[in-house]
Amino acid sequence: MTNLNNTPGDNPHRTPDTRLRMRVGFEIEYECPNPTPMLLSLNIHHSRASDLVRPDILVTSPAIPISAYRDLFGNWCSRIVAPAGRLVLRTDALVNDSGLPDVVAPWVEQTPVEYLPESALVYLLGSRYCETDLLSNIAWQQFGAGPTGWARVQAICDFVHQRIEFGYHHARRTRTAWEAFNEGRGVCRDYAHLAIALCRCMNIPARYCTGYLGDIRIAPIPGPMDFAGWFEAYLGDRWYTFDARNNTPRIGRVLMARGRDACDVALTSTFGLNTLQRFTVWADEVAMG
Incomplete structure (x- = not known):
């Protein structure tokens, strides 16, 4: 009996492995003079759920209750009431990706x-x-x-x-x-x-x-x-x-x-006075370990 163990490089016609992993996330800091309701569209779309190695769990400082819902367009959203004073919103996820560029299909026709x-x-x-x-x-x-x-x-x-x-x-x-x-x-x-x-x-x-x-x-x-x-x-x-x-x-x-436009996918919708103090976003390729 012969065992054939394929390893990278065995097949000269093998398609190169383009896959990659990314660390994505943000940190947003608000200052609110009073308790302020907020709607948040800050989670990765459900179509990428199977790619999440480490999920983009929304963390707040100080810790406050968060409720989740799906909006009319199927996006994952959150509701919070920001306390008076400082509030930091943060996620930090690991996402697998095909590593392929956006699809280009010049033959596709317009649908009446x-x-x-x-x-x-x-x-x-x-x-x-x-x-x-x-x-x-x-x-x-x-x-x-x-x-x-x-x-x-x-x-x-x-x-x-x-x-x-x-x-x-x-x-x-x-x-x-x-x-x-x-x-x-x-x-x-x-x-x-x-x-x-x-x-x-x-x-x-x-x-x-x-x-x-x-x-x-x-x-x-x-x-x-x-x-x-x-x-x-x-x-x-x-x-x-x-x-x-x-x-x-x-x-x-x-x-x-x-x-339909940016109005439907606002990162945060706030219902009261607030000041955006800090806004940091990252999206970097990391090792596939």
Whole structure:
């Protein structure tokens, strides 16, 4: 009897193992003059649950009661009442990842509106930060005569990537897609909002995504680490990831929440006076030990 034990390197045609592990998490500190109710969208999306080596358990200091719920978009959320004074929110998770870049599928066609699944229809409509009514004529003038399907979404990403100048000093939490188009500056959420609005104007469902996106297997990008915003477009029979800010496939994207726009996936929604004192995010590749 012969035992054949395969080890790495035995098969010259073996597909390289691209898997990686990431440490992701945050620490956010608030100061509240009075007890303040908060809604939190700070957990990793349930679609990544099987990848969690160490779960992203939300820890508070001081320790306070936390209740969990699923919102209308299926995101894992939490409810707390922040005590008067200092409150620190923290998670620190280990996540396995395929190590593969975002899928690129240039052959995928656009699905006619009448054949879209009902669950996708809400992502054709205007929303708080994505004013399709204001951008519709611009979208059709810019993209109406061009290709459809994947190529149309990529053309929108190219346009937004060129249109907006990135800068953390440009951040403004009230900026809409229409304002980003006219001001020509913003941060990742502004790129996503404008691209989403233009896709919807062209009858392509698009939804906002937030999560972790570290500088995984690329040259470090200058600037502080932050949560990232990107979007998904419905083409063919599924959702695909697009990123108008970076405009290139990336590795190590960890989804936290999806919604119509950033209003639906706010990291924290506070119902009372508060001051954000500190905000730190990490998303780093670590050894697979």
